[in-house]
Amino acid sequence: MAEPSSRRMLAGGRIRARRLDAGMAQAELARQVGISPSYLNLIEHDRRRIGGRLLNALARALDLEPAQIAEGAGGARVERLSAAALARGRPTSDAEAFASRFPDWAALVETQAEMIETLKAQVAGLSDRLAHDPELSASLHQVITAATAIRSTASILAGNEALDRDWQARFHRNIHAESLRLAESSRRLAGYLEAPGEGDGAGVAALSPLDQVEAALDRLGHHVPALEGPNPAMSPEEVAKGVAGLDEAAQDILTVWLRTYRADAAALPVETVARGWRETPEPLALASRLGCALPRLLRRLATLPPGAGPARAGLVTSDAGGALGPRRALDGLTLQRGAVACPLWPIYEALSQPGRPLRALAMMPGETASAALCYAVSTIEAGPEWISPPRMVAVMLMLPSDTAPAETTRRAVGPGCSLCPRDNCPARREPSLLPTPSRML
Amino acid sequence: MARRVLLIEDEPNIIEAVSFILSRDGWTVHTHSDGASAAERVRAHPPDLVILDAMLPGRSGYDILQELRDAEETRGIPVMMLTARGQARDRELALSLGATHFMTKPFSNAEVLDRVRALAGG
Numbered sequence: 345m346a347e348p349s350s351r352r353m354l355a356g357g358r359i360r361a362r363r364l365d366a367g368m369a370q371a372e373l374a375r376q377v378g379i380s381p382s383y384l385n386l387i388e389h390d391r392r393r394i395g396g397r398l399l400n401a402l403a404r405a406l407d408l409e410p411a412q413i414a415e416g417a418g419g420a421r422v423e424r425l426s427a428a429a430l431a432r433g434r435p436t437s438d439a440e441a442f443a444s445r446f447p448d449w450a451a452l453v454e455t456q457a458e459m460i461e462t463l464k465a466q467v468a469g470l471s472d473r474l475a476h477d478p479e480l481s482a483s484l485h486q487v488i489t490a491a492t493a494i495r496s497t498a499s500i501l502a503g504n505e506a507l508d509r510d511w512q513a514r515f516h517r518n519i520h521a522e523s524l525r526l527a528e529s530s531r532r533l534a535g536y537l538e539a540p541g542e543g544d545g546a547g548v549a550a551l552s553p554l555d556q557v558e559a560a561l562d563r564l565g566h567h568v569p570a571l572e573g574p575n576p577a578m579s580p581e582e583v584a585k586g587v588a589g590l591d592e593a594a595q596d597i598l599t600v601w602l603r604t605y606r607a608d609a610a611a612l613p614v615e616t617v618a619r620g621w622r623e624t625p626e627p628l629a630l631a632s633r634l635g636c637a638l639p640r641l642l643r644r645l646a647t648l649p650p651g652a653g654p655a656r657a658g659l660v661t662s663d664a665g666g667a668l669g670p671r672r673a674l675d676g677l678t679l680q681r682g683a684v685a686c687p688l689w690p691i692y693e694a695l696s697q698p699g700r701p702l703r704a705l706a707m708m709p710g711e712t713a714s715a716a717l718c719y720a721v722s723t724i725e726a727g728p729e730w731i732s733p734p735r736m737v738a739v740m741l742m743l744p745s746d747t748a749p750a751e752t753t754r755r756a757v758g759p760g761c762s763l764c765p766r767d768n769c770p771a772r773r774e775p776s777l778l779p780t781p782s783r784m785l
Numbered sequence: 786m787a788r789r790v791l792l793i794e795d796e797p798n799i800i801e802a803v804s805f806i807l808s809r810d811g812w813t814v815h816t817h818s819d820g821a822s823a824a825e826r827v828r829a830h831p832p833d834l835v836i837l838d839a840m841l842p843g844r845s846g847y848d849i850l851q852e853l854r855d856a857e858e859t860r861g862i863p864v865m866m867l868t869a870r871g872q873a874r875d876r877e878l879a880l881s882l883g884a885t886h887f888m889t890k891p892f893s894n895a896e897v898l899d900r901v902r903a904l905a906g907g
Binding site: 484485488489491492493495496497499500503511514515518521522727728729731732733 | 796798799801802803805806821822824825840843844848869870890891892893894895
């Protein structure tokens with residue numbers, strides 16, 4: 345007769361199994377607990393029930409808890425052991441017997457199974473990060489590229505006895521330059537992967553280049569007086585070099601940002617925008633009044649000195665691939681970078697409708713959650729040559745939700761599917777790690 | 786007449802090393818660093834073999850590969866893709882777009898030489 349897939353061991357069977365594992369004769373156990381061997385035999389074959397003093401005595405003699413004899417291994421532990429067995433294609437029928445007979449080993453197996461699942465989740469998260477984190481991908485690319493150049497060049501030097509001195513010198517210089525690049529990119533990569541709080545004292549090693557730039561811009565209030573006016577005191581490059589706490593990559597990113605800032609400041613002086621905003625506090629109308637492009641005005645409104653424009657503002661830019669530039673948060677609210685963002689934010693809708701201005705009141709989930717009045721638009725910039733592919737950039741200005749006109753469309757957005765608790769979202773791409781209302785029922 | 790290789794790569798020291806080993810083996814090596822104009826360069830001066838880096842400024846190597854395969858005049862030119870990303874999906878993408886061979890960085894000079902000889906009949 346085939347055994348059921350989950351045979352449950354009774355108390356007598358547990359006693360017998362434990363006795364045999366301990367190498368104890370039936371007569372010896374019977375003597376220790378003060379009963380006859382034949383009576384013990386009946387107990388072990390579940391023909392006599394036990395309890396009370398005899399149960400306790402048997403448990404003491406077998407070095408078990410009375411509950412382990414009476415109830416067997418806990419249901420939860422048996423379930424976890426069964427799940428671990430199933431995950432590895434092993435039969436689950438002996439999970440309870442194993443847990444009852446070898447409770448310490450069962451605890452060890454259970455702990456290790458949990459550790460394996462945790463590590464698998466961490467690996468999956470790291471793999472996902474590699475796939476979706478452009479900064480990590482770029483850093484790795486730098487490391488591999490430098491290693492490639494070093495390997496190829498060193499191979500030439502090592503294998504070429506007839507190499508003339510000029511070539512030797514040239515290749516040695518190349519190796520030297522690439523080794524410096526490898527050292528710097530490795531250091532940066534290691535710093536990027538280190539946990540927060542580790543790294544050098546300035547905290548530079550713990551922040552990605554974009555994070556460094558955002559921190560620097562936050563310190564500056566996203567306004568750069570040195571680049572204002574018809575004859576700025578400094579160039580964007582000089583300003584970037586003068587910002588403390590930036591590595592080379594961060595300086596490059598900041599320089600690009602500052603060049604755009606300088607162009608915006610030249611086209612829209614502070615006084616012009618401030619006066620316009622006082623009289624026309626609506627971006628689309630103000631852009632029309634000032635005769636300027638809406639993306640430029642949106643950027644400018646987020647980079648004015650205090651008192652010159654909106655009381656508080658946030659700004660996000662995105663390229664066609666969804667990669668976000670340096671962000672300015674509105675009261676702590678901004679889009680996630682690196683992770684897969686919520687596609688319902690107006691900035692992403694703008695990418696699919698170049699030139700069309702969008703306005704929406706974006707509402708995060710939760711009764712007391714944040715909201716922001718968003719103005720978004722995307723533009724297509726031509727490449728440097730006729731055959732160059734166009735470059736699309738979207739800009740989204742975020743203003744306090746209490747400034748939203750009454751007729752503003754409300755848009756439910758989120759922090760990204762994996763962290764969003766919204767139920768029945770039409771844009772959901774993956775299950776949430778957080779409990780959604782339907783899961784909590 | 787020496788066979789011609791067009792190396793489309795933007796890293797100067799990799800260009801120098803690969804050009805050196807191929808030139809010493811008798812190949813005429815031309816180089817091009819800008820992704821945006823790479824396809825036009827191939828059309829204007831068709832080589833016997835293209836070595837194409839996947840990550841280029843201005844345009845990705847995969848886009849360039851697709852354009853070369855879409856055009857009749859460049860469809861038959863062998864293309865060896867170089868990439869720092871060696872996962873199976875990158876290889877599958879390159880081969881599905883028509884790459885003749887796929888090589889991950891860092892590579893060995895001997896491997897590059899062997900493959901160039903095999904692909905361009907040297």
